[in-house]
Amino acid sequence: MAELALEHVGKVYRNGYEAIHDFSLEIKEGEFLILVGPSGCGKSTLLRMIAGLEDISSGELWVDGEIENYKEPRERNLAMVFQNYALYPNMSVYDNIAFSLSVRKVDKKEIKKKVYDTAKMLGIEHLLDRRPGELSGGQKQRVAIGNAIIRNPRALLMDEPLSNLDAKLRTQMRVELAALQHAVGTTTIYVTHDQTEAMTLGTRIVVMRDGKMQQVDTPANLYAKPVNRFVAGFIGTPSMNFFEAQVVSWEEAPALLVGEYRMMPCREDAARISRHGSDSVILGIRPENILWEAPECVSAGADYVETMILEVELLGAEKLLFFLLYGKKYVAKIPAEYDARAGEVRRLYFDVTAIHLFDCDSEMRI
Ligand SMILES: Nc1ncnc2c1ncn2[C@@H]1O[C@H](COP(=O)(O)OP(=O)(O)OP(=O)(O)O)[C@@H](O)[C@H]1O
Ligand SMILES: [Mg+2]
Structure with missing residues (x-):
């Protein structure tokens, strides 16, 4: 196990x-x-830079208090698991798992014990005699993980390890992987482009865009307090809706106008808008915070839009309503029991306690 740090890399x-x-x-x-x-x-x-498969152009990689920029991949003792399983097709599952120990000439008895223990942990002990070609995708990926963890790497680096699996197996393997990582306790960096996967797996998530870090945070904070419009739109499905809103004064408090519709922000947001001092902002609201029925705390004559429902998509317990406002398409997520129909014109309410505000130019959270 190791502690890693990247500094201005x-x-x-x-x-x-x-x-x-x-x-x-x-x-x-x-x-x-x-x-x-x-x-x-x-x-x-x-x-790949952490693993040593790619040079680091600038900055430093620290592992357990030592700079490791120039160490060979082998010396770093970090194990990598890829999307495509990188197994030896002509070797049995046993030999695939044992490989990194065999090449180091570890004692055969010890290898045998470790292979059995690892296979058992991964639930593949009955498959040790098979070849990779005789395994399912999920089983192959378990073998690849076994091959990675058997040599006790200082850290596990996983690059989209589940993306070749079908949706159901992916969900199942995700849960297993989290449990396995917890049991083994190996420092792990897990790469995915799937925000749902990130949200369910991570204790801490790094959101990247164009080679730059956007935010490092817990899933809950990424959802509740995205630092900018990009993170806000990236985390959550369907994506957050964004409206350009004019800042106006209504009965001596700041209000937001989305076209002709007035939104009355909660006291904290109102203070933020005043402090920010600009005459327009980006108002973000998640689909689940656009409501079919008026909430109890709705301000008189405010906090709704009147709109035409374009499409209704049933998800199971919920349904998505796609609606049109000033020529743009938006989406709301409501409980499935509401009888929403395409073509209907009606009010949809904004839960103003759950809106997000961003600067129009920098797109940073206000
Ligand atoms: N050898 C290379 N030479 C030049 N540019 C490269 C090279 N390898 C990758 N890139 C570029 O660097 C950027 C980052 O690539 P990278 O593979 O790290 O992306 P990624 O986040 O892993 O994407 P994905 O989710 O598609 O796997 C891309 O724009 C890619 O085109
Ligand atoms: Mg990639």
């Missing part, structure tokens, strides 16, 4: 492309850290 590829920009982060011993962001934002680059 940067990566410029040989063609001049800057894939990582001034990235700093500390990963505690035994932590399960998730790295999430859209395709191309630099997640794999960062992981």
Whole structure:
């Protein structure tokens, strides 16, 4: 187990492309850290630099108090698990798991015990004689994980390890992986582009965009207090709705106008808007905070929009309402029991206690 730190790490590829920009982060011993962001934002680059598969252009990688920028991958003793399983097709599951110990000439008896213990932990002890070609995707990935953890690496680096699996198996493996990591206690960095996966797995999540860190936080804080519009839109499904709102004064308090509709922010938000002092802001509201029926605390004549429902999509316990406002499409998520129909014109209420405010230019949270 190890403690890792990145200090002002940067990566410029040989063609001049800057894939990582001034990235700093500390990963505690035994932590399960998730790295999430859209395709191309630099997640794999960062992981490969930690593993030693890619040079670090600037900054420092610290592992347990030592700078390891120039150590060979082997010397770093960090195990990497990839999306495609990287198993030896002609070797049995047993030999695949045992591989890293066999090449180090570890005692055969000891290898045998470790392979059985590891396979048992992963629930694949009945598959040891098979070859990778005779396994399902989930089983193959378990073998790859077994191969990674058997040699007690200082940290586990996982690059989208579940993305080749179907949705149901992915959910199941996700739960198993979290439990396994908890049991083994190995410091783990887990890369995914899937925010749902990040939210369910992580104790701490790093959100990246264009090679830059946006926010490091717990799932709950990322959801409740995204630092900018990008994080707000990236975390949560469906994505947050954004409206440009004019700041006006209504009965001596700040109010927000979305077109002709007036929203009366709660006292804290009102104070924030006053302090910010600009005449327009971006108002963000999650689909689940747009309501079918008026909440108890609604201000008279405010906190709603009148809209035409375009489509209704049933998800199970909830349904999505797609609606049109000033030519743009938005979405609300309401309990399935409400009888919403496409083509209907009606009021939808904004839960103003749950709105998010961003600066129009910098897009930072206000
Ligand atoms: N060898 C390379 N030379 C130049 N540019 C590269 C190289 N490898 C990757 N890149 C670029 O660096 C950026 C980051 O790539 P990276 O593979 O780290 O993204 P990622 O976040 O892992 O994306 P994905 O979710 O699609 O796997 C991309 O724009 C990519 O095109
Ligand atoms: Mg990648």
